[in-house]
Every structure is written in C-alpha cells, then in structure tokens.
Amino acid sequence: MIRDDIKAAQITAMKAGDKGTRQATNLILSAIKNRDIEERTRSVQMDDDAMVIEVLQKMVKQRRESIEMFEGGGRQDLVDTEKAEVAVIERFLPAQMSDAETIAAIEAIKAELGASGMKDMGRVMAELKARHATTLDMSKASSLVKAALS
Structure with missing residues (x-):
C-alpha cells in the first residue's frame, strides 16, 4: 500500500536527518488523515490506494500552482521549497501516462x-x-x- 510506503519513507528520513523529506511526508500524511476523516461520512468508501493517489495528485497540483505564483512574485526561495515537496510527493505516485x-x-x-x-x-x-x-x-x-x- 502507498500509505505504508509513505510512512516508511518518513521513518527513513527521520533516521537519516533529511529534514525536507520528513516535512514533506508529514504534510502528505496529514492530508491523508484529513481525507480519512472526510471519507468516514460517505456511504461508499474508496479503495485506500486510489484515495491516497487522489490526495497526492491534488497536492502536486496545488504546489505547481504555487510555484507559478511564486515565480511571478520573484520568490525563488519558496519556488525551491515547493519543487522539493513536489519531488517527494511524486515518488509515491504511479507512473503517469504519456x-x-x-x-x-x-x-x-x-x-x-x-x-x-x-x-x-x-x-x-x-x-x-x-x-x-x-x-x-x-x-x-x-x-x-x-x-x-x-
């Protein structure tokens, strides 16, 4: 399951002292937990991996939009942070169709x-x-x- 891969990556990042990956995985797990709470009220539950992929895709989309805005505002430091988060998030997504x-x-x-x-x-x-x-x-x-x- 993708959720388990994310948790394993978080533990590995903590042990390695990789602050950027640890923060990104924290954000991912937080977004997944929020989605779990939303799913409780629905009558039809989604497949866990499909739900996690949907959350990850939404996070990537949000960050790409932020990157565009930050580039327009001349904030290269924030652009770099967002790009690093996108790279971590995309590690857990299945390969996209060409x-x-x-x-x-x-x-x-x-x-x-x-x-x-x-x-x-x-x-x-x-x-x-x-x-x-x-x-x-x-x-x-x-x-x-x-x-x-x-």
Missing part, C-alpha cells in the same frame, strides 16, 4: 461511446476518469479530449 498513451485511451473511449462532438465531452471525461484516474493528469487530459472532439 501524451501518446492518453490520446490512444481517449480515442478508444471516443469510439466505444460513439462520441462525435463537444456535447459528448462530459461523457468521455467521466469514462476516462473512471478508467485511468490514478495514472492520468486530468487537467492535461481535458485539453486533449477537447482537441479530439473538435
């Missing part, structure tokens, strides 16, 4: 659903997320789906 693989998956779903225009984008995106959510950056996929349907 653009070519994403386009192939979109074309397959498009053919299965008989999607022909922009009115079918919601259906294609929903199916794409259902099949490939853990290995796909949905924001990139959105632009690829839009291009495939136009």
Whole structure:
C-alpha cells in the first residue's frame, strides 16, 4: 500500500536527518488523515490506494500552482521549497501516462461511446476518469479530449 510506503519513507528520513523529506511526508500524511476523516461520512468508501493517489495528485497540483505564483512574485526561495515537496510527493505516485498513451485511451473511449462532438465531452471525461484516474493528469487530459472532439 502507498500509505505504508509513505510512512516508511518518513521513518527513513527521520533516521537519516533529511529534514525536507520528513516535512514533506508529514504534510502528505496529514492530508491523508484529513481525507480519512472526510471519507468516514460517505456511504461508499474508496479503495485506500486510489484515495491516497487522489490526495497526492491534488497536492502536486496545488504546489505547481504555487510555484507559478511564486515565480511571478520573484520568490525563488519558496519556488525551491515547493519543487522539493513536489519531488517527494511524486515518488509515491504511479507512473503517469504519456501524451501518446492518453490520446490512444481517449480515442478508444471516443469510439466505444460513439462520441462525435463537444456535447459528448462530459461523457468521455467521466469514462476516462473512471478508467485511468490514478495514472492520468486530468487537467492535461481535458485539453486533449477537447482537441479530439473538435
């Protein structure tokens, strides 16, 4: 399980005195714990690894947005910190699909659903997320789906 890998990395970082990795794993475990609390109230529970991957993807997205803002503000120290956190978080994410693989998956779903225009984008995106959510950056996929349907 990914959660166990993160805890093991945290222990290794503490023993090695790696402050950056330890802080990043603390943030990850905190976000996962918050998501666990949210999940308690839901009637349908998610698979643990899928939930952890979703949390990690959200954290990476937030940090990339922060990096853009910090670069615009000329805060290189904060950019470096965020990039270091992204590197630690991405260690626990499964390999992401390449653009070519994403386009192939979109074309397959498009053919299965008989999607022909922009009115079918919601259906294609929903199916794409259902099949490939853990290995796909949905924001990139959105632009690829839009291009495939136009």
